[in-house]
Amino acid sequence: MATNKTFDQIVVGDCAEITRVCSTNDLLIFAHASGNRNPLNLPDTDWTGDGVVDTPLAPSMWVGALISAVLGNILPGPGTVYRTQTLTFHRRVAVGDSLTVRVKVTAKKPNEMLDLETTVSTEAGDLVASGMAEVVAPKQQIEFDASELPALLIERHRHFNRLITLAKTLPALPTAVVAPDDASSLEGAILAAREGLIEPILIGARDRIEAAAKDIGEDLSPFSLIDIEDESEAAAKAVAMVHEGKVKAVMKGHLHTDDLLRHIVKRDGGLRTKRRISHVFVMDIPGRATPVVISDAAINIAPDLNTKVDITQNAIDAALSLGLPLPKVGILSAIETVNPAIPSSLDAAILSKMAERNQIRGGIVDGPLAMDNAIDVQAARTKGITSLVAGRAEVLIVPNLESGNMLAKELTFIAHAEAAGLVIGAKVPIMLTSRADDSRARLASCALALLFNHWKATGNPVETLEPIEG
Incomplete structure (x- = not known):
């Protein structure tokens, strides 16, 4: 006053x-x-x-x-x-x-x-x-x-700028780009190559890729192009090139996610590991001190508890690769108390206890938490929640694909966040962007893949993240 x-x-x-x-x-x-x-x-x-x-x-x-x-x-x-x-x-x-x-x-x-x-x-x-x-x-x-007095939202995406800058310090990642036969996917791959993030090998129908290049005024002569008309065969070729050691990442172009994942998850000749694959959205939300990781919003539709263990561990690994030293992980539910009538609250409590017993490593895990008290300190205090994670979560594990997809889209189109996507748990990182994503999102996804590949190889991030306030 x-x-x-x-x-x-x-x-x-x-x-x-x-x-x-x-x-x-x-x-x-x-x-x-x-x-x-x-x-x-x-x-x-x-x-x-x-x-x-x-x-x-x-x-x-x-x-x-x-x-x-x-x-x-x-x-x-x-x-x-x-x-x-x-x-x-x-x-x-x-x-x-x-x-x-x-x-x-x-x-x-x-x-x-x-x-x-x-x-x-x-x-x-x-x-x-x-x-x-x-x-x-x-x-x-x-x-x-x-x-x-009304608050102001400053739409700056400093976290992605930082991550892209860090990724540029690493050697470019040989990457199989599957079916980049529309302007957006091809432009994203070429932009990432121009920025020194990837060495793209374009796999798909030559005539369609060349037509897309003509539309955006790009010259394809600096890049390798493997002419395969069928998109499914192109995805299979990308997976084979991983096994051959010719590429260290796969990037989705203008094809359906299922057509790509079918070859990645197949038991014979796929890219499976002992861990279940899952998708992470990394969100650069204006005003947040760190990036926010959301999982799984693209692959596992209704994950059971064992799958959620892998989803949580994959998300922690992604956060570690970004430079978050001890990621704070909020396991989301509709409420912040355990209620047997709400299965996601039971899963959240179990995941939290599993983390305490080192069955999930590398982060601080707490749940169940509702969305408000996971990300807002005042909301957590109002509800009397005492936790290292409540109000400060940097990683959000959602109950199912539907809730995660809606959360990521709401943050993108209402909170003006930028989003990048990566599939983790396979033998190599997979840049799984939406066909509607622009070249900036694809560039950021390439940066995530490069940083994750470095972390996986060395056990250390390129740089530890200092939270940015405001």
Whole structure:
């Protein structure tokens, strides 16, 4: 609750200040609000043109706007009307700088006018900006609750940017791309090759692949192409090339998932291991501190308990490969208590206990948890749940394919998340993207495959993930 000081209550010499740390989101919000899209002030840009992303600097008027926060919120506070402001800027501000913004009343004048000295300085005391403000102070006491101010969602997908950057540090992954005979799947494979993530071997109908290449204006001459008309035969060829050691990953193109998986899961000549294969969606959700892994939303329709053990272990392995050091795994159900009438709550409790006994390794597993108290700390506190996972889950294990598919699609189309998909549990990682996925999703899926392949070979991620707040 903000409370003002009226003109009569204010005396010369009164002071007020706030401290503010400049964040990346501040720069993005200011760019949208002001319309100033100067690349000097935006993150993830190479404004010098040297091929390296440059450190953004805060717009000077963003610094100046902080003064209005003190005047409008504290001194004089709600009801203040700005009249004039002079500003001299002494140095630039970078993301992470802590600023102290201070105002001091220097004169009271007729008609409720005030003069105030205004300064902005760094934590070390270096002056960033200075000037004088003239305002009309309020005549009456005002209290204002700003808690109902609408929140803002910043649609940034920093986690995928990071994962793709990390994957580029690894050798490209020889990959069989099955039936890339439409614009989206072919473009995704070529983009991943251009970014150094995969060495694609295109397997499918030559005439259709060449037609797709013509549609997107791409030259296929740098890539190997195996001409196989039938999509099922193309999938079988990809699996055979894994056994021959010619490829270390498989990427789904423009064919039905069943047509590809049929050859992967077959007992003779397939890519089975001792563990059940499962699919993970890795979601880059704006505002989340880490990526969120969801499983299984694409392969196992109604998994029993034994299958859920493998699904959970596969998802933990995926999270470890992304650099999450001890993934927090929430086993989802409709409720957060064990109820024999809800089978998923029983499975969740058993999986949690199995993790305690090291039958599931590498993560902290808890359940049953409902979706709200799995991902929201306040929801978990409200329901009195004490857990290392509740409110902080980084991996979500869903009861069945339907619920997982709906969750992933809701996050994509309502929460504006980006999604990438990978099949784990086979001899090699399989990039199982939707035929409707764009090239960005396919690029991110290639990055996941490369990072997972590295983790599987070495036992270590390329880099341990530091959570990103905001």
